[in-house]
Amino acid sequence: MSTRAALDTEAYEVVAPSQRTSRRSCKRENDEACRECAVRSVSVCDALEPDDLATLNLLKEKLCFNPKETLFYQDDSALSVYNVTSGSVRLYKLLPDGRRQIVGFMMPGDFIGLSLSERNGYSADAIDTVHACRFNRADFVSFVVAKPNLLRKLHEAATHELTLAQDHMVLLGRRSADEKMASFLVTMRDRLIRLGSSAVTIPLPMTRQDLADYLGLTLETVSRVISRLGRERVLLVVPNGIRILNSARLEELGAS
Amino acid sequence: MSTRAALDTEAYEVVAPSQRTSRRSCKRENDEACRECAVRSVSVCDALEPDDLATLNLLKEKLCFNPKETLFYQDDSALSVYNVTSGSVRLYKLLPDGRRQIVGFMMPGDFIGLSLSERNGYSADAIDTVHACRFNRADFVSFVVAKPNLLRKLHEAATHELTLAQDHMVLLGRRSADEKMASFLVTMRDRLIRLGSSAVTIPLPMTRQDLADYLGLTLETVSRVISRLGRERVLLVVPNGIRILNSARLEELGAS
DNA sequence: TCCGAGGATTGATCTGGATCAAAGCATTCA
DNA sequence: TGAATGCTTTGATCCAGATCAATCCTCGGA
Numbered sequence: 079m080s081t082r083a084a085l086d087t088e089a090y091e092v093v094a095p096s097q098r099t100s101r102r103s104c105k106r107e108n109d110e111a112c113r114e115c116a117v118r119s120v121s122v123c124d125a126l127e128p129d130d131l132a133t134l135n136l137l138k139e140k141l142c143f144n145p146k147e148t149l150f151y152q153d154d155s156a157l158s159v160y161n162v163t164s165g166s167v168r169l170y171k172l173l174p175d176g177r178r179q180i181v182g183f184m185m186p187g188d189f190i191g192l193s194l195s196e197r198n199g200y201s202a203d204a205i206d207t208v209h210a211c212r213f214n215r216a217d218f219v220s221f222v223v224a225k226p227n228l229l230r231k232l233h234e235a236a237t238h239e240l241t242l243a244q245d246h247m248v249l250l251g252r253r254s255a256d257e258k259m260a261s262f263l264v265t266m267r268d269r270l271i272r273l274g275s276s277a278v279t280i281p282l283p284m285t286r287q288d289l290a291d292y293l294g295l296t297l298e299t300v301s302r303v304i305s306r307l308g309r310e311r312v313l314l315v316v317p318n319g320i321r322i323l324n325s326a327r328l329e330e331l332g333a334s
Numbered sequence: 335m336s337t338r339a340a341l342d343t344e345a346y347e348v349v350a351p352s353q354r355t356s357r358r359s360c361k362r363e364n365d366e367a368c369r370e371c372a373v374r375s376v377s378v379c380d381a382l383e384p385d386d387l388a389t390l391n392l393l394k395e396k397l398c399f400n401p402k403e404t405l406f407y408q409d410d411s412a413l414s415v416y417n418v419t420s421g422s423v424r425l426y427k428l429l430p431d432g433r434r435q436i437v438g439f440m441m442p443g444d445f446i447g448l449s450l451s452e453r454n455g456y457s458a459d460a461i462d463t464v465h466a467c468r469f470n471r472a473d474f475v476s477f478v479v480a481k482p483n484l485l486r487k488l489h490e491a492a493t494h495e496l497t498l499a500q501d502h503m504v505l506l507g508r509r510s511a512d513e514k515m516a517s518f519l520v521t522m523r524d525r526l527i528r529l530g531s532s533a534v535t536i537p538l539p540m541t542r543q544d545l546a547d548y549l550g551l552t553l554e555t556v557s558r559v560i561s562r563l564g565r566e567r568v569l570l571v572v573p574n575g576i577r578i579l580n581s582a583r584l585e586e587l588g589a590s
Numbered sequence: 591t592c593c594g595a596g597g598a599t600t601g602a603t604c605t606g607g608a609t610c611a612a613a614g615c616a617t618t619c620a
Numbered sequence: 621t622g623a624a625t626g627c628t629t630t631g632a633t634c635c636a637g638a639t640c641a642a643t644c645c646t647c648g649g650a
Binding site for chain 1: 427429430433434435437448449450451455456479482485486488489492493494495496497499500501502503504506507508509547549550589590
Binding site: 598600604613 | 621622623624625626627628629630631632633634635636637638639640641642643644645646647648649650
């Protein structure tokens with residue numbers, strides 16, 4: 079059963095998925111080949127030799143999603159898998175009464191659909207404008223079966239995500255609001271550094287509600303914590319992001 | 335860096351790992367071949383043909399751990415991977431100040447060390463008496479590389495664990511104490527049913543503190559919730575376990 | 591330039607679960 | 621048989637974060 083109906087009536091407004099009209103502003107850009115892909119080195123595709131990369135290139139469909147547009151819904155049949163090339167995506171699960179837990183933010187180079195399973199375990203929406211490669215799941219699975227290198231890479235990616243999930247459990251189950259925020263910012267900074275950003279300023283395209291649903295807090299608490307850390311000169315709130323002023327203090331708070 | 339030092343001085347008393355003396359009461363039982371293994375059908379080994387199973391059999395070492403004995407510590411170099419054949423294991427992460435989050439309970443058929451990575455992402459102790467097959471990690475990795483079937487199975491197991499981890503995040507981040515307990519019991523019951531148990535009574539070999547550290551609560555809250563559900567005739571506390579009396583009510587509370 | 595909508599912030603108050611404290615209950619060992 | 625040890629339960633109180641309720645930006649469109 080899809081959670082689409084629930085979504086439409088709940089607090090989380092989204093844009094309907096898979097409708098050509100809603101993606102009109104973003105044209106297809108299939109001219110860009112996998113071999114020239116900017117995020118290849120940080121994504122699972124890096125496991126492939128030039129020949130196989132060329133084959134993969136034929137399977138891909140480059141798409142663009144507008145802010146708030148939904149890629150797919152939890153429990154729907156999983157027709158596709160995705161590789162994010164730019165922008166940020168929120169992955170989340172909803173309880174029947176509308177409570178939401180964001181289980182991850184996906185960024186350039188991240189692969190969505192590692193489980194290769196029949197149904198989506200969560201919903202996914204674009205936070206800002208998102209570019210992604212889409213693959214038909216069945217085609218992709220067939221391709222993977224013949225490419226042990228790629229399967230190994232997918233397995234590595236899956237176990238890496240599992241490690242992140244376990245860290246997230248510690249955060250949700252055992253940390254205070256301040257620690258949650260600090261830990262999130264430190265993790266985000268390190269992730270951006272790995273993506274090649276200078277990361278003095280951390281861009282936060284998501285709303286306070288998104289942060290709250292990621293950290294297991296309310297949006298008011300997130301706002302208060304950020305304000306307090308601002309007052310303490312640990313960070314500085316800038317438009318669409320946060321600048322870290324006192325990295326040592328933040329790391330101390332977020333220490334794992 | 336190992337968290338062993340922290341453990342020794344903290345509230346969670348454990349038995350030192352890898353000392354032959356502490357395992358003296360459990361003799362080696364390498365006579366039991368993989369092909370006759372009771373949990374094979376529910377474990378990753380099921381991916382192997384008879385020939386390969388015989389090879390794996392030579393790699394395995396059947397071990398027994400006493401209650402509270404530690405299999406390995408978080409952050410230590412990962413020398414082995416394990417397949418649990420009987421008993422229960424807690425996997426947990428510790429914060430520097432001793433706060434603990436249990437990230438999973440492993441039961442017969444479960445594989446520990448799916449990530450095949452260099453270091454342990456968590457610590458693991460036996461809860462009750464545990465029997466497990468141990469494999470040298472390097473040997474196991476070499477074996478896997480030549481067996482795509484097994485790699486596929488490991489990947490499936492990893493993504494299944496990821497799904498469980500995501501459900502656990504929802505539980506930790508967005509559910510009340512009652513819902514956490516109910517959801518845990520329902521999940522445990524279904525897991526036992528899949529293992530072939532009747533599961534009218536759910537054995538709980540772990541302590542209230544373990545449950546608390548799994549659910550992101552305190553042991554007092556766990557005790558109070560169980561007492562309340564007992565008073566409401568939803569369940570009955572029995573020695574070393576819980577009997578579900580009102581399954582419908584429990585499922586309603588634990589609904590996802 | 592003003593207006594409206596969608597965030598974000600801040601304040602006042604409430605409460606679920608934590609914390610502190612004291613029994614209670616089995617085992618095991620002397 | 622008693623007493624020590626290691627859970628578990630129950631009670632009293634406290635507090636971090638939730639909830640309820642105004643404002644307060646900020647930015648895009650008229």
